[in-house]
Amino acid sequence: MALPADRDTSRSPAPWAEVVPGHGPAIVDDLLALPDDGYVYEVVEGVLVRMGGSGLDATRLGLRLGGRLEGYASEHRLGVVTGADGVYRFPGAETGLIPDTGFFAATRQAEIVDRTKPIPFAPDLAVEVASPEQTPRALAAKARKYLRAGTRLVWVVWPQSEHVDVWHRDVQTGPVRGLTTSDSLDGEDVIPGFAYAVAELFRDPLAPEGEE
Numbered sequence: 001m002a003l004p005a006d007r008d009t010s011r012s013p014a015p016w017a018e019v020v021p022g023h024g025p026a027i028v029d030d031l032l033a034l035p036d037d038g039y040v041y042e043v044v045e046g047v048l049v050r051m052g053g054s055g056l057d058a059t060r061l062g063l064r065l066g067g068r069l070e071g072y073a074s075e076h077r078l079g080v081v082t083g084a085d086g087v088y089r090f091p092g093a094e095t096g097l098i099p100d101t102g103f104f105a106a107t108r109q110a111e112i113v114d115r116t117k118p119i120p121f122a123p124d125l126a127v128e129v130a131s132p133e134q135t136p137r138a139l140a141a142k143a144r145k146y147l148r149a150g151t152r153l154v155w156v157v158w159p160q161s162e163h164v165d166v167w168h169r170d171v172q173t174g175p176v177r178g179l180t181t182s183d184s185l186d187g188e189d190v191i192p193g194f195a196y197a198v199a200e201l202f203r204d205p206l207a208p209e210g211e212e
Contacts, residue, residue: 014145016138017042028089028096028118040084044145045095045199051131052167057159058129062100064184065127065157065201069103070111072187079105079124079191087118090149097145101127101156103191122149124190129157129185136165143167153190162202 013048026048028150035042039050049080053059062084070081082088089096102123111120126146130139143154154167156175164185173199179185179198187194 014042014049014142015045016134016142017044017051018050020048021052023048027094028087031096031098031118032116040098043094043096044100047096052169053085054149058100058131061129061157061159062129063202065155065196068196069101069125069194071192073103074118076193077106079103079107080109080124088123089120090122090145091120093149095149096146097122097126097142098151099123099126099146100129101125105190122146123152124151124152125154125155125184125187126151127157129159132160140166140198144172147172153186153188157201159202162198164201 010139025046026043027046028043030048031041033045040053041048041050043049065082065172066081068189073079073081080103081207082099084100085098087096087098088102095119102119103125104119104121104123106122108121119128123146126143128139128142139156143156143165145169146154150169154168156165156167158164162181164179166179166185168176168179180199181199183198183203185194185196185198
């Protein structure tokens, strides 16, 4: 998700986004009632922040990876995959984030009392696709935000360099691995058996044969 060109992150609890100017304290439920004005909103520690919509690469990669995850998770009845409008409310803080793709295990379904409200826990897997304006430092802050809330696995996808950073809940100092196009994504114990070649993720479906 892209940042606004006139962003100001100096006071933001979410360095991957811009604090919405002039807006008072926010709650996560507010995210379900905001106008469709071209921004993607999140609430972090009671502060409303925003990002611009995704560019072609980010939205294509998020959709492709989400589709592959959805197909696998549904076939094996492992859990639920959400898209780039699924709000997760974090426990113990007025924070709600929207990963480009999220996943939670089937065993957590019983925790959802009201399906019209934000999902009441952090995703087990969060996928964030970086926009050109987002820095490794900014998205590291977001990855840690997920992990501290209980997310077990975070994949940060970098379209320009065609690599994926893999973050684990028990190692928050930095990514445990950086995957290139010679590697494969592994669902590990979060989505057991899931594998997806990084080269396939970044493949251009419209490239002439032999030029991919």
